[in-house]
Amino acid sequence: MFYLQLLLNGISLGSVYALIALGFTLIYSILKFSNFSHGGVMVVSAYIGFVFAGTLKMNFPMMLILSALVGGSISCLVQFIGFERLRKTNGSVMLYFVSSSTMGILLQNLIAITFSSNYYSYPMFFKKSFFQLGGITIAVTDLMMLVISAISISILMFVLYRTRIGVSIRALSMDSNAAKLMGINVSLIVAMTFFISGVLGAVSGVFCGMNYSLYPQLGNLVLKGMIASILGGLGNISGALYGGLLLGLAEIFLINFVGSGITPVFTFVLFILFLMIRPQGISGKFISEKV
Amino acid sequence: MDFYMTLFTSICVNLVAILSMFMLIGLTGIFSMGQAAFMCVGAYATGLVAVNFDIPMVFGLLIAVLVGMLFAFVVGMPVIKLRTDYVALITLGFGEAVVALLNNTSNITGGSMGINGIPQKLTAGIAAFILIAVLYVVINFKNSKYGRQCIAIKNDQISAASMGIDVNRIKLMTFVIAGGITALSGGMLAYLTTYVEPMAYGSSRSIDWISVVFIGGINSLTGALVSGAIFGILPEALRFADALRIVAQCVIVILVINFMPNGVFGGYEITDLFKLCYKKISSFVSKKKVKEG
Numbered sequence: 001m002f003y004l005q006l007l008l009n010g011i012s013l014g015s016v017y018a019l020i021a022l023g024f025t026l027i028y029s030i031l032k033f034s035n036f037s038h039g040g041v042m043v044v045s046a047y048i049g050f051v052f053a054g055t056l057k058m059n060f061p062m063m064l065i066l067s068a069l070v071g072g073s074i075s076c077l078v079q080f081i082g083f084e085r086l087r088k089t090n091g092s093v094m095l096y097f098v099s100s101s102t103m104g105i106l107l108q109n110l111i112a113i114t115f116s117s118n119y120y121s122y123p124m125f126f127k128k129s130f131f132q133l134g135g136i137t138i139a140v141t142d143l144m145m146l147v148i149s150a151i152s153i154s155i156l157m158f159v160l161y162r163t164r165i166g167v168s169i170r171a172l173s174m175d176s177n178a179a180k181l182m183g184i185n186v187s188l189i190v191a192m193t194f195f196i197s198g199v200l201g202a203v204s205g206v207f208c209g210m211n212y213s214l215y216p217q218l219g220n221l222v223l224k225g226m227i228a229s230i231l232g233g234l235g236n237i238s239g240a241l242y243g244g245l246l247l248g249l250a251e252i253f254l255i256n257f258v259g260s261g262i263t264p265v266f267t268f269v270l271f272i273l274f275l276m277i278r279p280q281g282i283s284g285k286f287i288s289e290k291v
Numbered sequence: 292m293d294f295y296m297t298l299f300t301s302i303c304v305n306l307v308a309i310l311s312m313f314m315l316i317g318l319t320g321i322f323s324m325g326q327a328a329f330m331c332v333g334a335y336a337t338g339l340v341a342v343n344f345d346i347p348m349v350f351g352l353l354i355a356v357l358v359g360m361l362f363a364f365v366v367g368m369p370v371i372k373l374r375t376d377y378v379a380l381i382t383l384g385f386g387e388a389v390v391a392l393l394n395n396t397s398n399i400t401g402g403s404m405g406i407n408g409i410p411q412k413l414t415a416g417i418a419a420f421i422l423i424a425v426l427y428v429v430i431n432f433k434n435s436k437y438g439r440q441c442i443a444i445k446n447d448q449i450s451a452a453s454m455g456i457d458v459n460r461i462k463l464m465t466f467v468i469a470g471g472i473t474a475l476s477g478g479m480l481a482y483l484t485t486y487v488e489p490m491a492y493g494s495s496r497s498i499d500w501i502s503v504v505f506i507g508g509i510n511s512l513t514g515a516l517v518s519g520a521i522f523g524i525l526p527e528a529l530r531f532a533d534a535l536r537i538v539a540q541c542v543i544v545i546l547v548i549n550f551m552p553n554g555v556f557g558g559y560e561i562t563d564l565f566k567l568c569y570k571k572i573s574s575f576v577s578k579k580k581v582k583e584g
Contacts, residue, residue, distance in 0.1 A: 034376045036324075085549045092552075093375060097322050098505050099548050101498045106541035113535070220494070223387060226380045234376060261395040268388035272381070276369045279377075 001135050006252055012142040014248020015149035016207050020225025021232065021240035022156060023200035029173040029235040030193050031087070033096035034226065037078050039219030040107025041198050042205030045071035047111055049206040050214055053123055060125040064148070064206060071202020072195040078103050079194040087190065104219060112216040120214040145207050152203055153241065156196065160237065169193055173235070227271055233281025242282050296415045297483075302523035303418035304479045309519040310429050310512075311472035312500040317509045318438060319465045320445035321371070322379040324497050325386030326473055331492035332389065333359045333474025334481040338406040339399075341481065348412045352421075352478045359474020360467050367466040372459045386494050393489040405488030406481075413482040421479065425472055426516075432468070433512065441465055502544040508554025513561040 020042070027035040049067035052058045058066070082099040085091075130139045160166035168189045171179040180186050208221050228247045232239025250270065254263045308330055315321045333355035341351050370381045393400050400406065432438050440461050443451040452458050481487050503522050507514025522540065529536045547554060 028376070034379060082545060086552075089552070091548075094316065094320065094322065094509070095548050095552055097375075097379060098501060099545060101324070102502060102541045102544045102548075105495060105498055106538060106545075109537045109541070113538070220387075223380075223383060227384060230377065230380060234374075259395075261391065264391035265388045265395075268384050271384065272366075272369055275373070275377075275381070279373055 005136050006256055007249070008136060008138065009142065010249035010252035011245060012146040012248075013252055014245035015146050015153075016204050016211070016244075017224050017228045017248050018241045018244025019149050019152065019200055019204040019207075020222060021228035021244045022153065022237065023197040023204065024222065024225045025229040025232075025235055025237065025240040026169075026193055026197045026200070028229070029237070030169060030176075030190060031083070031096065032235070033093050033100065034234075035197070036097070036101040036222070037082065037103035037107065038197065038201050038225070039222030040104040041071055041075045041078065041201040042208065042222060043111050043216060043219040044074055044107050044205075045198075045202030046205035046209035046214055046218055047115060047120075049202070050120055050122055050209060053125070054120075064203065067206055068199045068202045071205065072198035074107075075194045075198025075201065076191055078107075078198075079191060083190075084187075104222075108216050108219055115216070117216055122210045122214070125210075141207075141210055145211070148203065148207075152200065156200065157237075159196070165189070165192055227267070231271070231274065231281055233283050236281065236283055239281055239283040246282070298524070298527055300413060300415045300418040300483055301480075302520055303415075303422045304413075304476050304483060305523050306422055306516060306519045307425050307476035307479065308473050309500050309503055309515055310425055311469040311476070312497075312504050313509075313512060313515045314429060314432065314441075314465055314469045314472070316501060316504050317512070317515065318433060318441040318445065319462055320375070321462060321466060321469075322375050322501075323382040323466075323469075324379045324494055324501075325382035325384070325389075326469075326500060327492040327494070327496035328382075328386035328389040329359045329363060329470045329473040330477035330480065330496075331386075331393070331487075331489065332362050333477025334487040334492075335393065335400060335406070335477075336474070337478035337481040338409050338487045341409045342406055348417075348482060351482065352475060355474045355478030355481075356471045359477070360471040362474075363467045363470025364463075367463050367470070371462045371466055382497075383494055386492070386497065390489045390492065400489075403489065405486055407486045409481050409485045409487070411482065411485045413479055418479060418483075421475070425475070429472075430512065437461060437464065499540075502540065505554060506544060506547050508556035508558065510558040511554065511556035511560055513559070514554055514556030518555070 020038070024035055024038050027033075027038070045067045048070050049063050052063040052066055053060075082103045083096065086095050086099060126140045128140060130137055132138075158166075160169060168179070168184045169192070171182065171184060172186065172189050172193075176186060179189075204225075205218070208218055212218070224247060225244070228243035229236075229240045230243070231246055232241065232243030247267070251263060251267060254266050258266055308326070312323075312326055315323050315326070336358040337351045337355045340346060340354050366382065366385050370378055373381075394403050396402070397404075440451070440456045443454065443456060444458055444461060448458055499522075503518050504515045506522075507516070507518035525540075526536055529539075551557075
C-alpha cells in the first residue's frame with residue numbers, strides 16, 4: 001500500500017516533468033537547440049496565473065486557460081526577439097544557446113523586479129485539499145496535475161499527429177529545407193510551435209507554482225524537464241513522456257529512501273550512469289551528422 | 292585593503308574564470324552551463340585546506356587546481372563525446388548537484404552556512420600576477436598545436452576528425468584544463484573573501500561569463516578580457532540598481548547576438564594593432580630610405 005502511494009505520487013510528479021519536457025523537446029525537434037528560455041516562460045506564466053487567481057479572483061479553469069494563452073504569446077515573443085533573426089541569417093547553434101539562456105535570465109529578472117524576490121502562494125482552489133481512497137491519500141492538486149497533464153498531452157498528440165499543423169511541424173523537424181520546398185510557411189510554423197510549447201510551459205509553470213511556492217527562481221525546474229527529455233532521447237516526443245515519468249518516479253522513491261536534500265546528487269549520478277549505458281535515451285535514435 | 296584594491300582583485304579573479312570560459316567556448320566550442328560549479332569546487336577545496344592546515348597560499352591554490360581538474364575529468368569523461376546540447380545540459384545538472392551536495396554535507400562543508408575564517412592572503416599584486424600567468428598559458432595554448440586543433444574542432448567537428456585530429460581527446464583535455472583554471476579562480480576567491488558558501492555558484496553565474504565572452508567576441512581573447520573588465524566594474528558603478536543591471540546586460544547580449552554575431556571585437560586581437568603599426572612604420576621607413584637612396 002505504501003509503495004502504491006509512492007507510485008501514485010511519482011506518476012503525478014512525473015506528469016508535470018513530462019509536460020515541461022514536452023514543451024522543451026518540441027523546440028529542440030524543430031530548431032535543434034536546447035531552449036533554456038523555457039524556464040523563463042514557465043515563471044512568467046506562473047506569476048500571471050497568480051495575478052489572475054489572487055487579484056482578479058478567477059476560478060481555476062478560467063485562470064489556467066488564460067495563463068496558458070498568455071504563456072503561449074510570451075513564448076512567441078521570445079521567439080520573435082531572440083531567434084527570428086538568427087534563423088534567417090543561419091546563425092550557429094552557439095548563438096541560439098546564448099540567446100535562449102539570456103532570454104531566460106531576462107524574464108526571470110523582470111519578474112524579480114516586478115514582484116520582488118518574495119515568496120507567494122496561490123489561493124486555495126478546492127474545498128478539500130486531499131481525500132482518502134482505500135488507505136491511499138490523494139492530494140487534490142496532485143490529482144488535478146495528473147488529469148490536466150494527461151489531457152494536455154492527449155491534445156498535443158492529437159495536434160501533432162492528426163492535423164495539418166502537426167504534419168508541418170513534423171516535416172520541419174525532419175528537414176527544414178525540404179519542408180520549405182514543399183510549400184510550408186516555415187516562419188509561421190516555427191511561431192506556432194513556440195506558441196504550443198509556451199502553452200505547455202505555462203500549464204506546467206502554474207502547477208509548479210501551486211505545488212511549491214512562487215519565487216523568481218522557479219524556472220530552474222526546467223532543468224528537470226531537460227533531464228527528462230535527455231532520458232527519453234532529445235527531440236523525441238514520446239521519449240519525453242517516458243523520461244518525465246521515469247524521472248518523477250525516481251525522484252519520489254529517492255526522496256523517500258535517502259531524503260530530499262541529497263536527492264539531486266543521486267539523480268545526477270544515476271543520470272550519468274544511464275548516459276554511459278544508453279546515451280541515445282530510452283526511445284531515441286542517433287542520427288549521425290552528415291558533412 | 293581599500294575599496295578600489297578589492298575591486299581590482301575581484302575583477303582579476305573574475306577574469307581568470309572568464310579566460311577558462313574563453314578556452315571552452317571561444318576555442319573549442321564546448322558550451323558549459325555549469326562552469327561556476329568548478330569555481331565552487333575550487334573554493335571549497337582551498338577553504339577546507341586553508342582552515343584546517345596552516346599552509347602557504349601556493350599549495351592552497353594548487354590543491355584547488357588539482358581538485359578542479361579531477362572533477363572536470365570525472366564529469367567530462369562520459370559526456371564530452373556527446374553533442375553540444377548534452378554537454379550544456381549535463382554541466383548544468385552538475386552545477387545543481389554540487390550545490391545540493393554542499394548544502395547537505397554540513398559536518399564537512401558547513402552546509403548552507405559555508406566555511407568561514409579563511410585567512411585573507413590574496414593581495415592585488417598576487418592576483419594580477421596569477422592573472423598574467425594564466426593569460427600567458429592561455430595565449431600559448433591558443434597558438435600551440437592544440438589550440439589550432441581546438442579551433443578546427445569548433446568550426447567543423449567532422450572535417451577536423453577527417454584531418455586526423457582526435458576530437459574527443461582534445462575536447463576532454465581542454466575541458467580538464469579549463470576546469471583547473473576555473474577552480475584556480477575559485478581558490479583565489481576563497482582567499483579574497485575569506486568565506487565560501489554554496490549558493491553563489493549557480494548557473495546564472497556561468498551564463499554571466501558566457502555572455503561576457505560573447506559580447507567581446509568569441510574569437511578574440513582581447514575582447515573577452517575587455518568586456519570582462521567592463522562588466523566587472525559595471526556592478527559597482529550601478530550598485531543602486533542591481534536588478535536593472537542584469538536586465539541591461541541581457542539586452543546588450545541580445546543586441547550583440549542579433550546584429551554583431553561575432554561580438555564587438557570580431558576576430559581582432561590587440562596584437563593585431565601592434566602588427567599593423569609595425570607594418571606602417573616599417574613601410575614608412577623603407578619608403579624614406581628609397582627616397583634618400
